[in-house]
Amino acid sequence: MRNSPAFIIRVVIVMMMVYAAGCTKSDPDNGGNGTGNGETKPKPNITSFAPQTAADDEPVKISGKYFSGATSVSFGGTAAKSFVVVSDSVITARLATGASGEISVTTAGGTHTMAGFTYYTPASYNLLGTTIYGNIPWPQRDSNYYTFKTKADTCSLVIRQINPYDSARLWTQEDPYASKYVNQPNYVILSGVLADPYAYASYSFSGNKGYSIFAELKNGIIIIPTQMPVYGLVISGSGTLQANKLTLKYTTEYRGNSKNSTFTSQ
Numbered sequence: 001m002r003n004s005p006a007f008i009i010r011v012v013i014v015m016m017m018v019y020a021a022g023c024t025k026s027d028p029d030n031g032g033n034g035t036g037n038g039e040t041k042p043k044p045n046i047t048s049f050a051p052q053t054a055a056d057d058e059p060v061k062i063s064g065k066y067f068s069g070a071t072s073v074s075f076g077g078t079a080a081k082s083f084v085v086v087s088d089s090v091i092t093a094r095l096a097t098g099a100s101g102e103i104s105v106t107t108a109g110g111t112h113t114m115a116g117f118t119y120y121t122p123a124s125y126n127l128l129g130t131t132i133y134g135n136i137p138w139p140q141r142d143s144n145y146y147t148f149k150t151k152a153d154t155c156s157l158v159i160r161q162i163n164p165y166d167s168a169r170l171w172t173q174e175d176p177y178a179s180k181y182v183n184q185p186n187y188v189i190l191s192g193v194l195a196d197p198y199a200y201a202s203y204s205f206s207g208n209k210g211y212s213i214f215a216e217l218k219n220g221i222i223i224i225p226t227q228m229p230v231y232g233l234v235i236s237g238s239g240t241l242q243a244n245k246l247t248l249k250y251t252t253e254y255r256g257n258s259k260n261s262t263f264t265s266q
Contacts, residue, residue, distance in 0.1 A: 041109035042066040049103055051163055053118040054095055057081065059165045060117075062091040062103060069107050075117055076101030092165070095119070120161070122191075125246045127155040129263035155263050157248065158191040159217070169212050174228040181214040188217050190224070193235070193250065194261075217241065224250055 046064040054060050062073070068088045073080040076099030083093035091105060102113040131153040162182055163169070169189055170178040181187045190213040211230055216223045222239035229235065237250025246265040251258060 041069075041107065043110035044070065044105045044107050044112045046103060046105055046112050046114040049114065049117065050165070051161075052116055053120055053161060054098075054163060055120055055122050055160060056095055056097045058163045059092055059094050060103070061165050062093060062105065063089060064105070064112070065089050066107065066109060067091050067105060070105055071108070072104075072106045074104045075099065076119060122161075123159045125157045125159075125265040127157055127246065127248065127263035127265050129153050129155070129248075129261060131259055131261040134258040134260070153194075153261055153263070155194055155248075155261070156192045157246070157263075157265075160189040160191060162187055162189055162214075172212065172214075172227060172229045173231050173233075178212070178214060184216070186216050186218040187214055189213065190215050222248065 042065075044064060044066045046062060048064070049060055049062045051060065060075070065088060067085055067090070070083070070085050070091060073083040073091060073093045075093075075095055078096060078098045080093040081096035083091055085091055098119040100118045102115045103117050104111055104113040129152075131151055133149040133151075160169070162178075164182050167177075169191075170176075170182065172178055175181075193213045213224060213229060213235060214227060216225070220240055220242045222237075222241060224235065224237040224239075226234060226236040233252060233254045235250060235252045237248065239246065239248035239250075244265075246263075248263045249261065251260050253259075
């Protein structure tokens, strides 16, 4: 009988099953989207990023939650050169030639942004100067054996801020993580410094191959503390940066051979 209690109960159960099949779980607080399996993918949530300032080809660590399955990361509207979802709460992204503005992370659950990122272009200088090479024939160590050679020299120098997540540029022989410089105020990386003591192979401290020179830049004064960027080679020096005019004087030594260079930007 259609009006019997048993019939009515069966109709109600069928209607409830149909209604349930057409629903998905939704969380209005995170604005998640359906995944197609009856569940909602939560929207990503950026809580912080570091550093807040970075240049091209440098990494930025993005922290938050719900990052799994991220499909894109951008800086100031420009897509990241690459990124790795380290975990559900951490993404490491490397900049392309970017722009200042918001950092955004997109997943199947949606897109979340955070403002405050600043893109900068490292300062670049073309330097001309003079280098005096001092050579002691190996294995002699007595300065009486020194021979000298002077020549005109050039150098293309780039000044970068220290990025604590850019491990390639932080490596030095004596301090693989550059710990003595990373947390020091006013320290920068000098890329492009040439250290080629007479009669030995050249080392170009380009910064992207594991060799970097660290210097303090404060109130227009540059101090290069004595350091060993690669095995056996020691460098130190000083300079000035005033009104965008750069002067630099440094000495490198390797197995009794030396290079004393003085440069001025053009």
